[in-house]
Amino acid sequence: MTDLSFVCTGVRADPYAAGPTLVFRLRITAADPARVHAIALRCQIRIEPARRGYASDEAEALTDLFGERSRWGSTLNPLRFAQVSLVVPGFTGTTEVDLPVPCTYDMDIAAARYFHALRDGEVPLLLLFSGTVFAGPGGFSVVPVPWDKEAPYRMPVAVWQEMTEQHFPGCGWLRLRRETLDALLAFRSRHALPSWEATVEALLDGARAAEPSPAAARPAQTPLPSRRPFTAARPAAERTAP
Template identity: 40%
Template structure:
């Protein structure tokens, strides 16, 4: 029976993709005498948010996700981020493959709020593997087996890697998704006031409110 081991060595981003895409460099090791024909690899990725410390500013940034910091003992839990598939090419003993993770800048998505709210350090990730392994025995007979659900790998993704990727795709900008009726009201306000840009529109609305906005 073929057995594989997984280890994430590095992370980078794919430039000029259709969407921001993070790449995890995954090292896969197999048995010495077994020839792996291919692996249909499934990977579920979780954010282990309770496995790192947070600055006071980060705690403020993450209130929308976890509430006030004095409640984090109850609310700070691992979060499902995404699930991706990778077709691993033939190899004999080990191979290095790119696991591509399409990322969104939608602030209605919890992972985006979490990544954006961090200022420094790293993001603890847990990768859970499943899928099918196609390999040849020493007799040359083709076999297939499933990757055990116990197979996993941890990696601490630098916060700077995610932020640099988003800055490359969306320089000095962020995206908000609004309901049509809310956008229509905002658009009418912008036109009625003769405000040339959306930035100035929001700045004027913020300046007109009595609510103190933290900086």
């Protein structure tokens, strides 16, 4: 049986991909000196959020994923990031290959929200491998990649930010139901607004105008009842009628 080991040596944003894509560099080493003809490799990538610290603003942005910070001891569970496949060409001893990982900036996806909440530092990832190895000195032997093969990697947050900036410069991405999108389009057409950003800003301005001012929202205070001025009691001798 061909024993393989996997190491992730780096990651970069692919500037020429049609959509947001990260490219992980893998080093694969076969302990057996016999030639590996090919590997049908599968890789699941998980985020391990408990393996890093978080600033207060990052923790606030992650509340919808993990709850209040006081509960993180039980809620900071791994998040699935991606599941990809790759055919590794034949090699003997050691080889290095690129593993392209298509990504999304959809804020409905937990991994995308997690990445978006981070300001700097590193993302603790765990790459889990499986698949089939075709090897052997004379002919083929077909063996599975053991399920315990994995490779930890700490990806710089700056790489994710670079990738999203390449495809969404200075902006974000929001998914809406078709009915909501149709209503927004009708509102934009009625008001002859030049862009979707102007449409959302017009709706926000209308919502702000409808909100009561802080002074109006404050309950009116009930005036205290008027009091007669205090007069000190006169001595009994002074109260005797003349």
